[in-house]
């Protein structure tokens with residue numbers, strides 16, 4: 571059973587929703603158009619690894635990319651949540667990685683097949699401890715960063731999201747319904763790139779929380 575940390579407590583994870591193409595510059599770097607409504611995919615909860623666990627790359631890919639993202643933890647579920655009420659449903663905010671086997675995703679996109687093998691392998695989802703929502707006054711004004719081996723690789727600013735946090739929650743709750751314990755990966759900014767064995771990935775969410783993972787050799 572996958573769990574995440576909030577206020578030193580374990581919270582059992584329900585669903586893992588992810589938003590794709592939520593930053594224009596990242597959509598452009600992969601040659602994708604931006605979407606008229608949020609692009610949603612899911613990861614199995616078995617793809618989550620805890621902080622400090624080695625990040626193992628799947629043997630079937632030779633091009634696994636980091637995607638550093640703001641992650642939401644839903645505290646109170648609901649259907650048809652109005653954007654104006656959306657933030658009341660968030661229990662916490664964290665920083666995480668949507669690891670992506672880009673070569674496998676490329677084949678899936680070409681064939682019109684689902685992305686699960688590219689996005690759902692064991693270790694494809696990492697997330698830091700969650701900062702309680704009370705400590706974040708506006709999630710649409712947060713900066714975050716990823717360093718690889720000490721070198722800046724991705725800089726995020728949630729002001730640049732195409733679908734801001736309340737719009738994402740409204741959309742997911744309307745189409746799928748949201749439950750307590752759901753995680754939402756909100757999309758990655760530009761700067762995605764391949765990782766290799768031995769790389770150290772250091773993630774930080776605006777001085778609120780940080781976490782690190784190393785790629786297994």
Ligand code: MG
Pocket residue numbers: 588589590637639668755757758
């Ligand atoms: Mg992503």
